[in-house]
Amino acid sequence: MFCCKQLRLYRFQQFSTFRWCSQVFDQIEKESRRKIKISLFQDALKQAQEFKVKEEFIRFTLCDVNSQSQLIEAAVPANVLYSAIAQTYNLEFSLVERLYGEINSMNNFEDVFNAHKKSTSIQFSSLFQKIQEIFELSGGGCEEQKEVLVKDLLSLCSSAQEVKYLIRFLKKRMRIGLSTQSVSQLLDESERKRLLGYQSGSGDLQKGIPIQPQLAKSFQKENKEEEITMEKIKKKFLNDDLGGCYFEYKYDGERLQVHYTNGEVKLFGRSLEEKTNQFKELSNQLKGHFDNNKFDDVILDCEMICYHNGEILPFQEMQNKTYENSVYLSLVCFDILYHNKQILLNKTYSQRLQIYNSILKPITKQRQVISHIISHKFANENEMDRFYKQALLDGLEGIMIKRDTFYTPGSRNDWLKIKKEKDIDLVVLGGYYGQGKRQQWLGSFLLGIYENGRLHPIAKIGTGFSDQKLEELTKRYMSKPSGSCPSHLIGFKDQPHVWFSQNDVWEVTYDTVSASPLYPAQNSQLNTGISVRFPRFKRERPDKTIEQSGPIQDLVEEYFKVQKKEFL
DNA sequence: CGTGACTGCCC
DNA sequence: ATTCTGC
DNA sequence: GCAGAATGGGCAGTCACG
Numbered sequence: 316m317f318c319c320k321q322l323r324l325y326r327f328q329q330f331s332t333f334r335w336c337s338q339v340f341d342q343i344e345k346e347s348r349r350k351i352k353i354s355l356f357q358d359a360l361k362q363a364q365e366f367k368v369k370e371e372f373i374r375f376t377l378c379d380v381n382s383q384s385q386l387i388e389a390a391v392p393a394n395v396l397y398s399a400i401a402q403t404y405n406l407e408f409s410l411v412e413r414l415y416g417e418i419n420s421m422n423n424f425e426d427v428f429n430a431h432k433k434s435t436s437i438q439f440s441s442l443f444q445k446i447q448e449i450f451e452l453s454g455g456g457c458e459e460q461k462e463v464l465v466k467d468l469l470s471l472c473s474s475a476q477e478v479k480y481l482i483r484f485l486k487k488r489m490r491i492g493l494s495t496q497s498v499s500q501l502l503d504e505s506e507r508k509r510l511l512g513y514q515s516g517s518g519d520l521q522k523g524i525p526i527q528p529q530l531a532k533s534f535q536k537e538n539k540e541e542e543i544t545m546e547k548i549k550k551k552f553l554n555d556d557l558g559g560c561y562f563e564y565k566y567d568g569e570r571l572q573v574h575y576t577n578g579e580v581k582l583f584g585r586s587l588e589e590k591t592n593q594f595k596e597l598s599n600q601l602k603g604h605f606d607n608n609k610f611d612d613v614i615l616d617c618e619m620i621c622y623h624n625g626e627i628l629p630f631q632e633m634q635n636k637t638y639e640n641s642v643y644l645s646l647v648c649f650d651i652l653y654h655n656k657q658i659l660l661n662k663t664y665s666q667r668l669q670i671y672n673s674i675l676k677p678i679t680k681q682r683q684v685i686s687h688i689i690s691h692k693f694a695n696e697n698e699m700d701r702f703y704k705q706a707l708l709d710g711l712e713g714i715m716i717k718r719d720t721f722y723t724p725g726s727r728n729d730w731l732k733i734k735k736e737k738d739i740d741l742v743v744l745g746g747y748y749g750q751g752k753r754q755q756w757l758g759s760f761l762l763g764i765y766e767n768g769r770l771h772p773i774a775k776i777g778t779g780f781s782d783q784k785l786e787e788l789t790k791r792y793m794s795k796p797s798g799s800c801p802s803h804l805i806g807f808k809d810q811p812h813v814w815f816s817q818n819d820v821w822e823v824t825y826d827t828v829s830a831s832p833l834y835p836a837q838n839s840q841l842n843t844g845i846s847v848r849f850p851r852f853k854r855e856r857p858d859k860t861i862e863q864s865g866p867i868q869d870l871v872e873e874y875f876k877v878q879k880k881e882f883l
Numbered sequence: 884c885g886t887g888a889c890t891g892c893c894c
Numbered sequence: 895a896t897t898c899t900g901c
Numbered sequence: 902g903c904a905g906a907a908t909g910g911g912c913a914g915t916c917a918c919g
Contacts, residue, residue, distance in 0.1 A: 349901060349904075392889060392916090458916070488906085492900095496904055532902095536896075569893060586892070593913095630894065634912050728902075751907065759908060777908030778897045785907095808888095826894095826895085829910060848894080850909055851896055 331366040334436035336375065337476040344491040352493045357501055371443040373502075373510055377495060378487040380450040390450045391465055391485045395458050399465035400482070404431060416486075417754050418479040428475040436473040445471075446484070490751055496725070513587045516724045520658045522576035522612060525583035529616075529650070529722055531715060531730035543733065545696040545703070552716065552731050559719035561664065561690040562702055565732055566647055567630045567712040568620035573646065573685075575605045576612040594619070597644045597684075604684045611655035615671065615685075617646040622682035629710075629877050631829055646685040647678050649715075652722060660722045667722065690717075707735055710877060712826075737825055738853060739870070742770055742818045742861045745811025746792060747777075749785075756789040761811045762823065762850070764836050765864045772807055773836035773845065776823060779852030792817075808833055820859040825850045828874040838867050845874055 339359040343352050356376070363372035374380060380390065391399075397411045404427050406415060418424050449464045465485065472478045483489050499511060508514055513525045520526070534548060541547070553560055570585040571594075580602045582590040591598050597619070604610075621633035621643045628636065628643070636643055651671040652659055659667050668690055675687040693699045706714050713734035720729045741762040749758020759777030763770035780788065798816035800807075825847035834844045847870070 347900065394889085453915080455916070490906065492905060494905060533896080539897095567894080584893075588892075631911070634893070726903095749907075753907060775909065778895095779908090781898065782907095824896090825909095831910075832912095833910080846910060848910060849895055 331363075331368055331439050332436035333439050333442045333471075333477050333481075334473055335362075336372065336439050337474065337480045340376075340480050340489070340491050341476055343493055347492070349492070349497070352491075353497050353501070356493055356497070360501065368440050368443070370510060371440060373498060375439075375443060375484060376489060376491075376493070377498060377511075378484050378489050380447050390446075390487070391461055392458060393486070395462045396465060396482070396485050399462050399469060403466050403469040404428065413748065416482070417750055418475075418482060419751075419754055421475050421479070424478070425475045428472075428478060431470065433471060433473045436477065437471045442468070442471070442481075488751060516652070516658075516660050516722075520614070520653055520660075522574050522614060522653065523579070523581055525572055525574075525587040525589075526614070526652060526660075527587070527724035528570060528572060528585060529724060529730065530727045531732040532727040534731055534733045535736055545699040548716065548731070548733070549696060549699070553718075557693060557695070557699075559665075560692075561668065561717045561719070562693060562699065563649065563688050563690050563715045563717070564706050564709070565712045565715050565734070566618045566620050566627070566688075568618045568633055568647075571617050571619045571646060572652075573601065573613070573615040573617055573648075575601070575610060575615075578602070578606060580605065594644060597646075600684045601646070610674070612653065613651060613655075613674070614653035615646075615648045616650035616652065617648045617685070618688075619644055619646055621645070625680050625682075643682070645682050647688050648675055648685060649688040650722060660724070663721065664717055664719045703733060734826060737873075738822055739825065739847070740820050740856055740859055740864045741773060741823050742864045743815060743821055744770060744772065744818060745798075745814040746789075747775070748812050753785065756785050757792065757813070758785075760788075761809070762821070763818075763864075764867050764870075765861050766836065766838055766867045769803055770801070770818065770861060770864075771836040772804065772809075772834050773831075774823075774825075774834065774847050774850045775809070776821075776850045776852055779824070784852075804835075807835065818861055820856040820861060820864055822853040822856050823847075823850050824853050827877060828870045830874070836867060838871055840871055841874070845870055 339355065343355050346352050346355060360369060360372065363369045393416070397408060397416050400406065400415055401408045401411045404415070406427065415424060415427070445464065445468055449461050449468075452460050452464075468481060469478060472481060480489070495511065499507060499515070502510065504514055504518060508521070508524055513527055514521060516526045534543060534552065537551070538547065549555060549557060571590065572583040574581040574583070580591065580598045582594055582598055584590045605613075619633075621628045621636050622645055623632075623636075623643055648671055650664075651667050654670055654674075659670065671687050675685060676683060677689055678686040691702060693702065703714050713732060716731040716733065718729040723729065741764055744761045744763045746757035746761070747759045748754070749756050759775050761772055762774050762776055764773045792815050793813065796816055798814040800810065800814055826849045827847070829846050829848050831844040831846035834846045836846070837844045845867075
């Protein structure tokens, strides 16, 4: 009897301390094979369950304290966190910012830490509770309180490893190579609803709880370097079979999942946050529409767009009308997951299409509360191509092509998006230190464009580099004497960590031009700065001079073009 | 009470 | 959002 | 092909500060 108690006590301390948790994470992080990562996590989950900290352990893994309340602010603003670290370990703030705000290898940190080490590790459940208290703070003066509490937490750590994962949690980047998708697979549906806030759609569907949306993949992503042709799309995506697939315009708005059940409307965003209150007026209009039209219970997949005087406004306009004046908001439905007591996930798209077309009216130039998208079938590449080109002429983002398959939550396999991408030559002005796996490199760069004899910032860029390229670029620019901020950019709000003394030309791919409150690049026709949406690195252009960047005139014209499109 | 910095969520 | 990476 | 982890512009909301 006594022995048993001793054993239990021993195991309890082994398994439910924060040290146990950080050791599990360390193991998972070091393991590169995903299957093994998952099984390590699964084992840990069993132990966590045994000691009644399963929920906390999962939330810690996913850096999610409590998804119940949307109003919770950032747990710990970066500067508060850094300041707490700096004070706890007697470090310069700037050193924390550069180095210890993101602990990767233990080499540097262990010495610093050892002087402040606690000999016993805190119980995991009590650590989690303390973290929760931090999250619950809000209002004036809360940052100061948070700082105090974070200092407490840091001082409770018994190993440098614990500090590492605590910091990562507070920064909301656990980066152990295992995240929501893998965790989700290990949960049953009720745990999934409770802990992740969504349902997978396998088995029963519960209305009023969001379902992971199905997603699309991009055609150009799999076909870099090459021109988009409908012939290639037909061959690669459709297996030369045009028969079963549908073509639709891709509206540039905001994805919303609509649940209407028992006379109640609920809206959910793409990341499954509830948006009912954020779009209250739209929600009420929808309820009115559904009530009046004798609607059955439904779950609809829609794009929210914004109308003004018979025109659909571009994305940027929608964003800032959204909260001010929701009378313009409108939904375009493009799929249906549930209708009249029937789960439709395992119906083909043809069948679902027929249902949503039968209960909604097609989209028109005049705003309706809710309408449906128009689907087309095409017999050959010419028709496909004409449709795509017409979409671009009409000012849309591009088109979607959908296979005639079941609705698969989370999958990107059956929907293809085709967007027009453009290239432009820009000048690299400086660099910003990277985070996480890019900590020892520059992680992004400031780009400029030549106008009126000077270079003007127009965007940052941080994707499109292979690891090797990024390392090479970092070495190249960091080994040169660094430049300084040009006098005309002293007021620029997002100063690079390193200004480059040599300004090279890079070819950059982007999607659209946007009005910018941050970037000063403009010309005399504009009363605002401009920038580009979705910038990505394509290649270096050593053959070009900075004067050959742009020209900005092209971007300005593109910007004006988007402003006055009709979108239908 | 207004402004600027920061964060979370859209894309 | 886009992109790259290891499995 | 999947999942994860880097990174982008820009808006609304929150909080610190003057």
